[in-house]
Amino acid sequence: MTGLLLLFMMFYAACGLVLSFVAHVASFTTFQIGENALALFWGVFPAFLSVILIDRTERKKKKGSASREEIDDWELVLAGCPLLLRYMFWACFAYTFVLGIAIFVLDELNLAWRAASTCGAFALCMVFYAMGLAVFTAAYLRRRASPI
Numbered sequence: 001m002t003g004l005l006l007l008f009m010m011f012y013a014a015c016g017l018v019l020s021f022v023a024h025v026a027s028f029t030t031f032q033i034g035e036n037a038l039a040l041f042w043g044v045f046p047a048f049l050s051v052i053l054i055d056r057t058e059r060k061k062k063k064g065s066a067s068r069e070e071i072d073d074w075e076l077v078l079a080g081c082p083l084l085l086r087y088m089f090w091a092c093f094a095y096t097f098v099l100g101i102a103i104f105v106l107d108e109l110n111l112a113w114r115a116a117s118t119c120g121a122f123a124l125c126m127v128f129y130a131m132g133l134a135v136f137t138a139a140y141l142r143r144r145a146s147p148i
Helices: 002-026 035-065 073-077 083-108 116-145
Strands: none
Touching (some): 002 035, 002 116, 035 116, 073 116, 083 116
């Protein structure tokens, strides 16, 4: 049952990532996205909360087997994740960070940049969905590899 739930969450995160990317690219054009895109922002919460639950579960497993060892959360939840998904997550993170700095600098210089807040918000959604996809895939692969 857990494997089926993880597959559903992988599909959920992948769809959210693709839709966020499309909305992000569309925010640079004259295409009006509309209010239905707000569902992408609300959809981040189930994905992110599921990642937190996976982290807590993996942390409990790790604490039971290790003694006073420092636990790296990213290494823990991304263990077994394919490299392509890891790079995709970190690339989305770096892109959103640089975009946020650019939006801040352009706003400080009083330069008008069309849809700056919209494209930044959709880029942030991409980060959360990419993180969810990477963590759910890693958890699914770890579950398949475990002998239990």
